[in-house]
Amino acid sequence: MTHVLRRGRGSLAFSFLVQGVAFALLVTRIPAIQDRYGVSDALLPAFLAAVPILAGVGSVTAERLVKRVRPSRLLRWSQPVVLLALLGVGVGERMVELAVALAAFGLAVGVLDASMNMLGVSLQRSYGRSIMLSFHAAYSLGGIVGASLAWVGAHWHLALWLSYLPVVVVLLPAVLVGSRWYVDDRDEGPSAEEKAGEGQAVVFKWLLPLCLVMTVAYIGDSTVSNWSAKYLQDVLGSSEQMATVPYNVYMVTTLLGRTIGDLGVRRFGAVAVVRGGALVAAGGFAVVAAAPGAWVGMLGFTLLGLGLCVLVPQTFAAAGRLFPGASDAAVARLNVFNYVGFLIGSPLVGALGDLWSYRGAMLVPMVLVLVTLVYARSFAPQPDRYGGGHERPRTADVGRGSNGL
Secondary structure (H helix, E strand, C coil), X not given: CCHHHHHHHHHHHHHHHHHHXXXXXXXXXXXXXXXXHCCCCXXXXXXXXXXXXXXXXXXXXXXXXXCCCCHHHHHHHHHHHHHHHHHHHHHCCCHHHHHHHHHHHHHHHHHHHHHHHHHHHHHHHHHCCCCHHHHHHHHHHHHHHHHHHHHHHHHXXXXXXXXXXXXXXXXXXXXXXXHHHCCCHHHCCCXXXXXXXXXXXXXXXXXXXXXXXXXXHXXXXXXXXXXXXXXXXXXXXXXXCHHHHHHHHHHHHHHHHHHHHHHHHHHHCHHHHHHHHHXXXXXXXXXXXXXXCHHHHHHHHHHHHHHHCCHHHHHHHHHHHHCCCCHHHHHHHHHHHHHHHHHHHHHHHHHHHHHCCHHHHHHHHHHHHHHHHHCHHHHCECHHHCCCCCCCCCECCCCCCCCCC
């Protein structure tokens, strides 16, 4: 493995980590943001929904831009915008300023998420083995760091701008320097897989199974992030302090699962890892729904972190294998369903909890995540069996041996 690839992998992993920090700092300080700007409870959902909607617009825009601009350049300039928009949330005073900052954050995050995963897919192709989970492990680590920094800010009652400014001052120049070492496969010319798929179009009906898996994964993730504390406290009778633990446990187990996940893909293949992840996640939801008390409920959320953590990285990797001649466009289009799942998950569980019960509501994402088993074969296409995007690709268990993903 060349020094260039190793350095490119390190710089991209750092970008994933920074994005995890920035996103966690935003979402974990929502109560403080609401208080600072005087956003009512009725208006808050509109502000929160606007971010993933605009991120979807940003991802679609990225799909158009990569026809003329390299993904590395999109990432190089979208990440500073995300950090500056985060700072804008902290320093603004009027609601219109909050709206502008969140709009910039959402649009830039869509471009950022798409371009990061485009580079991750192309770098994995250059490596010739699974490394995609390691990038998302860096994101999980960043989320833990960001949530910890947010806790410090809340504990010491720091103003938002004082919480955000040191982070931006440190990370902004760091990502600009690190962006010098991004590896874009366009620099080296098309690979053998890309030549085989040259002129290939992204056929949505082939991508649809992966879109469904991406949506389901984020429905599960948003269920944990939005409802774990309320569920533990209101349904399982835990203390308020203990109710804050499940999401932290979920993030830690997500990090652990992604750290070792690439080894599992190399040893057992992507299909087996995705199937195993779906079964573990479904088991986690079942344990949460049936838990007699808080400690068993926390066991369920632990299983959810271990199961869900493999689905999203492997879905991006599968899109790159499915459309080797148009992987950037496929990743950008697939990334939109990240935000679709986020928008569906929280209101779905909330509505079912109010109309039925929160225990019953947890069974719905359990059933949805099992849908992944139906489409698991989509995670192992053989791109050498088709060309030009005109034939339906066949599938087989790639990922076994030294040359698999």
